[in-house]
Amino acid sequence: MSNNLLKGKKGIISGALDSNSISWKVAEKCVEQGAEIVLTNAPIAMRMGAISELSERLNAPIIPCDVTDNNQVIELVEKSMDHFGGKFDFLLHSIGMSLNVRKGKPYTDLNYDWTHKTYDISALSFHKMIQACYQKEAINDWGSILGLTYIASQRVFPDYNEMAESKAILESIARSFGYHYGKQAKVRVNTISQSPTVTTAGSGVKGFDDFLSYASKMSPLGNADADSCADYCISLFSDYTRMVTMQNLFHDGGFSFTGASNDLLR
Ligand SMILES: NC(=O)c1ccc[n+]([C@@H]2O[C@H](COP(=O)([O-])OP(=O)(O)OC[C@H]3O[C@@H](n4cnc5c(N)ncnc54)[C@H](O)[C@@H]3O)[C@@H](O)[C@H]2O)c1
Numbered sequence: 001m002s003n004n005l006l007k008g009k010k011g012i013i014s015g016a017l018d019s020n021s022i023s024w025k026v027a028e029k030c031v032e033q034g035a036e037i038v039l040t041n042a043p044i045a046m047r048m049g050a051i052s053e054l055s056e057r058l059n060a061p062i063i064p065c066d067v068t069d070n071n072q073v074i075e076l077v078e079k080s081m082d083h084f085g086g087k088f089d090f091l092l093h094s095i096g097m098s099l100n101v102r103k104g105k106p107y108t109d110l111n112y113d114w115t116h117k118t119y120d121i122s123a124l125s126f127h128k129m130i131q132a133c134y135q136k137e138a139i140n141d142w143g144s145i146l147g148l149t150y151i152a153s154q155r156v157f158p159d160y161n162e163m164a165e166s167k168a169i170l171e172s173i174a175r176s177f178g179y180h181y182g183k184q185a186k187v188r189v190n191t192i193s194q195s196p197t198v199t200t201a202g203s204g205v206k207g208f209d210d211f212l213s214y215a216s217k218m219s220p221l222g223n224a225d226a227d228s229c230a231d232y233c234i235s236l237f238s239d240y241t242r243m244v245t246m247q248n249l250f251h252d253g254g255f256s257f258t259g260a261s262n263d264l265l266r
Contacts, residue, residue, distance in 0.1 A: 005033045005235070009035045011037055011088050011237065013040070016094075022197060029234050038084075039055055063076050063079050070132075091143075092146050098162060099115070122170065153167035173189075178190070190247045192236070195219065196223060224252055
């Protein structure tokens with residue numbers, strides 16, 4: 001159902017790989033709510049994923065960008081401005097990948113080359129995207145930038161591996177750049193800390209199914225799914241959240257503030 005919350009707005013959505021991706025749902029809901037969007041993902045993901053189907057259906061061009069290459073990030077912003085005929089209003093960073101998790105290396109035996117790459121893909125890329133927008137003054141006043149994160153940035157979840165530090169950096173970038181971008185153009189920068197969700201990135205974490213069930217029992221509302229996360233993103237791109245910035249916002253059914261749960265104790 002559309003309330004046209006994003007009517008007249010334009011934005012970039014990264015990270016839609018397949019229909020399970022959180023950003024896939026965000027892209028669909030942005031268009032449903034009246035926005036015009038550009039999709040982006042790493043060139044390799046385009047070969048693996050189904051993004052062209054989404055692109056055609058939503059009438060949204062795909063601008064390929066491997067975020068480890070800063071020149072490609074700058075080009076992404078330039079090409080998006082060309083496409084929109086000027087500035088745009090919102091940006092979603094929905095990018096994450098752990099090389100150590102993928103290759104089965106535990107936290108106590110990290111490969112540091114892979115670890116650097118994980119930080120680059122999953123955290124520094126947020127800074128690169130925001131900096132490119134900031135330097136090109138690409139985002140309209142009162143625009144909104146969002147990144148997706150996970151509570152392992154603040155508490156220990158042993159199998160989340162070096163992604164924990166990646167998310168801590170990501171959340172810190174939202175605070176620091178939120179200050180600078182707020183001063184420059186009233187642009188807000190926030191992260192959403194989402195429940196565990198069944199996606200390609202999520203399912204890579206060891207014992208993910210057990211963990212999903214644990215998290216659900218620890219959350220009075222149950223786990224938040226990708227669809228409801230997308231609804232929350234829409235609200236944060238809309239003008240109803242103009243004064244919210246530099247925050248890490250929990251979207252987790254209450255998990256983050258639950259100390260003990262009867263469902264688990266019983
Ligand atoms: N799934 C979960 O349980 C969960 C929970 C909290 C937060 N998140 C976060 O949500 C975001 C989206 O993940 P998802 O769960 O939808 O999984 P996903 O696997 O669908 O999305 C991750 C995306 O990152 C992209 N990516 C990887 N390397 C890239 C690169 N070099 N350049 C550009 N793009 C690249 C992938 O192609 C993919 O589209 C991530 O930041 C993830 O950490 C996920």
